[in-house]
Amino acid sequence: MGFTEHTLCPGASLYVIPKDTFLTDYLSVTFTLPLDASTASAYALLPSVLCRGCEAYPTQDALAVRLDTLYNAGLAGRCGKSGEAQLVVFRLHCLEQDAVPPEDENEGPLFSSLIETFCDVLFHPRTERGVFLSSYTEGEKKNLAEAIRAQSNNKAVLAMHRLEQIMFADEVFSVPARGTLESAAAVTPEALWQAYTDMLRHAPVSVTYVGRQMPEQVRAALSGFVSALGRYRSAEDTFRSPQTQVIRRARQPVREVCEHMDVRQSRLCIGYRSAAVLADRDFYKFALFCELLGGSASSLLFLEVRERMGLCYDCSAFPDGQKGTMFITCGISADRLEAAREAIRAQIDVIRHGKVPPEVLEAARKSLISAYREIEDSAAALGAWYENRRAAGIETSPEQTVEQVLGVTARDLARCADALTEDTVYFLCGTGTDMDLEEDEDDAFCCD
Amino acid sequence: MRSAVIETLTSARLRQSYSRIRHRSGLTVCVLPKRSAVTCGVIGVNFGANDRTFCLPGGEVMTLPAGTAHFLEHKMFAARDGEEDAIARFARIGANADAYTTPDLTAYQFSTTDAAYPALEILLDFLFHPYFTEENVEKERAIIAQEIRMYDDTPVQAGYYGLMEAMYHTHPIRDNVGGTEASIRQITPELLYTCHKAFYRPDNMTLCVAGRVEADGVLSVLDRCLPERGEHPAPERIFVPEPVYPAVQSVQYQADAAIPLLYLGFKDPILPADSAARMRRAAAADILNDILFCRSSPIYADLYTRGLINGRFGAEYEYADTYGYALISAESAQCDAVDAQIRQYLADRRALHDITDAQFSRCRRVMYASAVTAFESAEDMAAECLDCEMEGTDMFTPVDVMMQITKEDLFYVLDTLYLPKQLCRCVVT
Numbered sequence: 048m049g050f051t052e053h054t055l056c057p058g059a060s061l062y063v064i065p066k067d068t069f070l071t072d073y074l075s076v077t078f079t080l081p082l083d084a085s086t087a088s089a090y091a092l093l094p095s096v097l098c099r100g101c102e103a104y105p106t107q108d109a110l111a112v113r114l115d116t117l118y119n120a121g122l123a124g125r126c127g128k129s130g131e132a133q134l135v136v137f138r139l140h141c142l143e144q145d146a147v148p149p150e151d152e153n154e155g156p157l158f159s160s161l162i163e164t165f166c167d168v169l170f171h172p173r174t175e176r177g178v179f180l181s182s183y184t185e186g187e188k189k190n191l192a193e194a195i196r197a198q199s200n201n202k203a204v205l206a207m208h209r210l211e212q213i214m215f216a217d218e219v220f221s222v223p224a225r226g227t228l229e230s231a232a233a234v235t236p237e238a239l240w241q242a243y244t245d246m247l248r249h250a251p252v253s254v255t256y257v258g259r260q261m262p263e264q265v266r267a268a269l270s271g272f273v274s275a276l277g278r279y280r281s282a283e284d285t286f287r288s289p290q291t292q293v294i295r296r297a298r299q300p301v302r303e304v305c306e307h308m309d310v311r312q313s314r315l316c317i318g319y320r321s322a323a324v325l326a327d328r329d330f331y332k333f334a335l336f337c338e339l340l341g342g343s344a345s346s347l348l349f350l351e352v353r354e355r356m357g358l359c360y361d362c363s364a365f366p367d368g369q370k371g372t373m374f375i376t377c378g379i380s381a382d383r384l385e386a387a388r389e390a391i392r393a394q395i396d397v398i399r400h401g402k403v404p405p406e407v408l409e410a411a412r413k414s415l416i417s418a419y420r421e422i423e424d425s426a427a428a429l430g431a432w433y434e435n436r437r438a439a440g441i442e443t444s445p446e447q448t449v450e451q452v453l454g455v456t457a458r459d460l461a462r463c464a465d466a467l468t469e470d471t472v473y474f475l476c477g478t479g480t481d482m483d484l485e486e487d488e489d490d491a492f493c494c495d
Numbered sequence: 496m497r498s499a500v501i502e503t504l505t506s507a508r509l510r511q512s513y514s515r516i517r518h519r520s521g522l523t524v525c526v527l528p529k530r531s532a533v534t535c536g537v538i539g540v541n542f543g544a545n546d547r548t549f550c551l552p553g554g555e556v557m558t559l560p561a562g563t564a565h566f567l568e569h570k571m572f573a574a575r576d577g578e579e580d581a582i583a584r585f586a587r588i589g590a591n592a593d594a595y596t597t598p599d600l601t602a603y604q605f606s607t608t609d610a611a612y613p614a615l616e617i618l619l620d621f622l623f624h625p626y627f628t629e630e631n632v633e634k635e636r637a638i639i640a641q642e643i644r645m646y647d648d649t650p651v652q653a654g655y656y657g658l659m660e661a662m663y664h665t666h667p668i669r670d671n672v673g674g675t676e677a678s679i680r681q682i683t684p685e686l687l688y689t690c691h692k693a694f695y696r697p698d699n700m701t702l703c704v705a706g707r708v709e710a711d712g713v714l715s716v717l718d719r720c721l722p723e724r725g726e727h728p729a730p731e732r733i734f735v736p737e738p739v740y741p742a743v744q745s746v747q748y749q750a751d752a753a754i755p756l757l758y759l760g761f762k763d764p765i766l767p768a769d770s771a772a773r774m775r776r777a778a779a780a781d782i783l784n785d786i787l788f789c790r791s792s793p794i795y796a797d798l799y800t801r802g803l804i805n806g807r808f809g810a811e812y813e814y815a816d817t818y819g820y821a822l823i824s825a826e827s828a829q830c831d832a833v834d835a836q837i838r839q840y841l842a843d844r845r846a847l848h849d850i851t852d853a854q855f856s857r858c859r860r861v862m863y864a865s866a867v868t869a870f871e872s873a874e875d876m877a878a879e880c881l882d883c884e885m886e887g888t889d890m891f892t893p894v895d896v897m898m899q900i901t902k903e904d905l906f907y908v909l910d911t912l913y914l915p916k917q918l919c920r921c922v923v924t
Binding site (some may be wrong): 068069070071106107108111112114115116118119142146148182186189190193194196197198199200201202203309310311312343344345353354357358359360361378379380406409410411413414416417420421422423424425477479 | 508530531532533580582583585586587588589590591592593606607608609634635637638639640641642644645647648649650651751752753754789790791792793795796799800802805806826828857858860861863864865867868870871872873
């Protein structure tokens with residue numbers, strides 16, 4: 048196990064991952080909340096409204112000046128989704144103390160100063176009439192709405208978003224991490240304050256530190272955080288993380304949706320039920336399956352659909368280990384939908400029938416092993432690795448997972464392919480066709 | 496005879512050092528040992544999208560279709576029929592490989608956790624053994640066309656290239672790095688071979704390797720894999736003199752942007768021939784941009800508080816020997832209001848020269864921290880080192896130059912670059 052666990056206060060734990068190779072100290076603070084359409088936008092707004100200003104640093108520029116003075120320290124909040132849980136995450140980083148120029152060393156420890164600033168932001172926000180400032184709330188609601196709209200700028204993101212909406216229409220997972228334009232518009236300063244106090248009172252909190260400091264030093268730096276958070280909690284409270292609904296086989300028939308848009312490149316997205324979740328003891332087999340199918344430039348999809356058939360620029364597969372799903376996404380010409388679907392099916396069949404060339408399988412294995420080992424080089428990636436696994440009830444380190452991947456056989460992968468069921472196909476149909484490349488002026492042939 | 500000259504570069508300020516090797520083949524190599532899991536190698540070829548017209552050693556002047564350097568980058572990974580291509584060779588040893596083309600260079604990189612020297616050997620092998628055929632070039636044309644379409648559908652790309660087209664009269668930076676579907680139709684295997692022979696030569700390349708490597712180990716691979724130094728120098732680039740003022744003051748594009756995008760470009764009229772002077776001007780411009788437009792600047796706070804911008808707002812300075820520009824970008828439903836406020840803000844700063852000591856010293860802290868964290872990962876180290884070395888400097892000099900910049904340097908950039916007559920605007924809706 049690559050970390051030590053320490054209880055901070057009811058519902059809050061500290062995980063210290065010792066690493067002496069980084070030039071920075073890294074800390075993440077994660078609040079785990081139920082994913083719910085009625086609160087998603089409020090929780091999504093919280094980090095940005097809190098970072099607008101607090102009693103000590105009343106404006107955004109005052110806070111920015113403070114962070115610049117702490118040698119460009121990072122303090123950022125964001126909202127995400129992990130399975131059917133909504134996460135409010137704050138990430139902090141600063142230069143490790145030895146990297147501070149000698150002339151500034153008497154200004155006190157950078158890491159402790161950064162955590163003090165974070166506590167100012169989290170526990171002492173600016174208020175009026177007992178709730179968040181209306182101006183900050185309204186300003187961030189506008190930004191949230193713009194961020195939701197902006198996802199249409201990236202057609203690959205837009206197409207994946209549409210696939211998720213269709214595939215998970217009857218599941219909690221369909222709730223977007225930031226909510227919708229309508230739910231964002233409905234948030235009031237009072238509702239936001241309610242979400243804030245609910246979060247501080249009831250959400251399980253996971254604090255992860257990566258760096259050179261000893262656990263007792265990190266605990267000491269967090270003493271202000273612990274006492275402030277502790278005021279919202281008592282030993283009798285219970286703190287439960289939300290459970291994610293996992294559907295292991297797709298319903299039949301496969302849902303197929305085609306939408307037209309005036310864009311040059313079409314996007315094909317396919318959603319599968321994978322029957323494999325991170326909490327399973329053998330999820331690493333499915334991770335290797337995805338890597339082999341479409342995880343790198345040496346994967347079957349890349350080699351076949353892009354390199355041999357020249358159908359696309361990008362074609363990749365990736366799993367969601369919390370929800371038990373896999374997605375394939377690629378950018379193609381409007382007239383190559385069926386060719387691409389057939390090519391993708393054929394590559395899954397290659398794995399299912401145990402026909403993967405040994406060198407391709409070994410390349411995928413090495414690629415995945417390399418990716419796991421690279422995690423050790425990033426404090427954020429290392430912290431996220433253990434957080435994801437703790438949420439699933441497992442504690443394997445990247446290196447332990449490497450050992451497991453080394454033992455996966457072609458037969459294991461064939462079973463993964465057998466368990467995979469196609470659920471939903473979404474096609475964002477654009478105007479560009481392969482005939483355009485031959486200077487043909489014919490109208491685009493398109494899907495129905 | 497020794498095959499290379501090795502020097503050690505050290506920064507007392509950053510407490511870092513690395514080796515620079517001048518190999519007999521002409522290749523410049525930097526070795527940056529680091530206790531990391533991954534080792535990264537990146538080789539930069541001094542041949543980018545901007546290198547469109549040049550004079551071959553025999554005197555022949557060639558003009559390339561837009562997108563040639565990028566097309567060549569894609570095709571370098573190809574292998575003879577029945578042989579493994581470069582991607583497969585890297586994959587067999589557990590290494591990942593990638594490549595990219597910028598206006599000024601083409602770069603090929605690998606990362607590996609346990610096969611640094613074999614990966615380096617593959618990199619140095621495939622770069623000097625191209626294989627282009629009518630068939631494989633034709634297939635790549637379809638893939639690159641998909642890439643061009645993907646970027647065409649991205650408003651940010653439309654805005655950037657819209658601005659470049661408006662700002663520059665003839666300079667090739669106005670063209671998309673990948674070219675167009677029409678321009679790449681003109682690319683043939685013969686053309687790619689000609690470009691490869693002209694530019695893919697050790698004395699026109701720089702290699703940077705960071706991670707679990709040592710200079711001796713790298714040198715041993717170089718001695719084994721590199722071809723001899725070429726007889727002729729690399730081709731001479733030809734650039735048509737570019738007027739100092741923008742070609743067009745204002746343009747607008749429709750690209751289905753969810754929120755309109757505003758790009759304000761200031762075309763730099765001062766392009767020092769000397770690389771040290773260029774670096775000094777760029778350092779001053781970077782500091783100035785940070786003070787004037789970063790998250791702690793007065794205009795950012797004001798625009799954000801009034802709801803005129805969201806978090807996607809920033810300023811940067813880009814330059815090479817033949818171009819330089821400052822770029823301010825914002826996402827805003829009210830681009831005209833943001834534009835007007837930025838113009839007034841800059842006019843006030845030029846009139847008042849009111850940058851404070853506190854702003855200046857805070858910005859230095861930010862820059863210093865960025866210089867320290869450039870050594871946080873092997874990947875960042877290799878990439879940063881390549882940028883510096885290909886600009887003719889090392890990783891440490893820019894930090895020292897930055898520390899020497901004075902407020903007068905900032906005011907000089909403010910008064911010569913951020914002028915209405917240098918300004919060009921592009922709005923994407």
